Amino acid sequence: MTTKNDKKAARGMTPPAALDTAFGPSNHTGNAATHNKAGLSVLREAAIAEQQHGRDPATKPQAAAHEAGHIILAYAAGAIVTGARIFEEPGRRAWIGITHHITPDPTGAVGGKGTGFTTVAAAPICAFRYAIITAAGFAGEVLAGLDHPASSVDERWTALRICAQLDKALGMPDGTTLHLVGTFTDNVLADHRAQFAAIRAHLERNRRLTRGEAARMLANVQQADLAACLKGGVQ
Numbered sequence: 001m002t003t004k005n006d007k008k009a010a011r012g013m014t015p016p017a018a019l020d021t022a023f024g025p026s027n028h029t030g031n032a033a034t035h036n037k038a039g040l041s042v043l044r045e046a047a048i049a050e051q052q053h054g055r056d057p058a059t060k061p062q063a064a065a066h067e068a069g070h071i072i073l074a075y076a077a078g079a080i081v082t083g084a085r086i087f088e089e090p091g092r093r094a095w096i097g098i099t100h101h102i103t104p105d106p107t108g109a110v111g112g113k114g115t116g117f118t119t120v121a122a123a124p125i126c127a128f129r130y131a132i133i134t135a136a137g138f139a140g141e142v143l144a145g146l147d148h149p150a151s152s153v154d155e156r157w158t159a160l161r162i163c164a165q166l167d168k169a170l171g172m173p174d175g176t177t178l179h180l181v182g183t184f185t186d187n188v189l190a191d192h193r194a195q196f197a198a199i200r201a202h203l204e205r206n207r208r209l210t211r212g213e214a215a216r217m218l219a220n221v222q223q224a225d226l227a228a229c230l231k232g233g234v235q
Contacts, residue, residue: 045157049150056150058094060086062141064203066152067097068196069140069189070133071209074101075218076188077129077226080110085208097203103129120162121169127162128230131181135159139185143196166230176233184229192221 050056063086075081079101086097103116106123115130117123134155141147163177170177189196199217203209209217 041157045153049153053149056094056148058089058092058096058151059146060088060095061144061200061204062146062148062151063095063097064200065140065144065146066137067099067140067203067209068200069136069138069143069185070099070101071199071214072192072196072218072221073136073139073185073188074099074103074133075214075221076192076224077132077184078223079103079129079133081209081214081218082211083209083214084203086203087207101133103133120165124166124169124230125226127166128177128181128226131159131162131166131177132184132226134162135181136185139189140196140200143189143193144200170230170233172233177230180229180233184224188221188224195221 067084067086071081071084082100082102084097084099086095088094089096102110103126104110105116106126115126117126117130120127137155138147138152141151159181160178163181164174166172166177167174195217199209202213202217
């Protein structure tokens with residue numbers, strides 16, 4: 001029997017738990033040459049996806065679903081959502097978006113800028129959070145049924161790289177962290193479908209979400225213990 005996920009995989013649209021393993025693990029070492037190589041790889045993968053499946057439609061509903069995924073998972077992973085917006089990119093007829101959030105540093109303090117970590121090995125919880133939030137946009141598109149093989153290639157690539165580095169830093173089998181990220185993302189979105197739908201509709205209607213609106217709409221979303229989630233994979 002062919003399931004919905006089987007049909008998605010057949011046309012290149014994997015479910016959130018699988019993210020998109022076609023890209024494989026990265027051998028990122030942090031030097032400039034590797035950064036450039038990784039950037040070229042992303043461009044190459046994006047070009048291949050577009051050649052095989054056509055251009056990402058980048059519609060307004062798709063952008064709203066994408067940011068709704070980021071918003072809910074950012075909060076569930078312990079960040080403070082300070083706003084979001086979607087907009088049509090000039091000259092491209094493509095809708096894109098951005099979600100602003102503040103993430104805790106390795107000590108748990110909130111208030112700084114950036115990802116909350118400098119290296120994966122030094123702050124695995126922060127890196128785990130970053131991978132979850134990064135993967136969440138595409139997961140939102142999948143939940144809404146608006147995903148496309150050429151969508152969010154850069155974010156999926158980044159999430160896969162971070163997960164591969166976490167596996168190495170924590171001595172876990174390849175693919176362990178990717179599975180944890182996918183499972184966490186799946187479960188949070190499944191448990192908060194109503195909030196996802198409300199935020200998605202709000203963004204599609206108003207094009208922006210304020211900090212106050214985010215706090216109100218996320219009030220019933222529980223924040224997870226990421227250390228416990230990650231520890232479950234280390235065992």
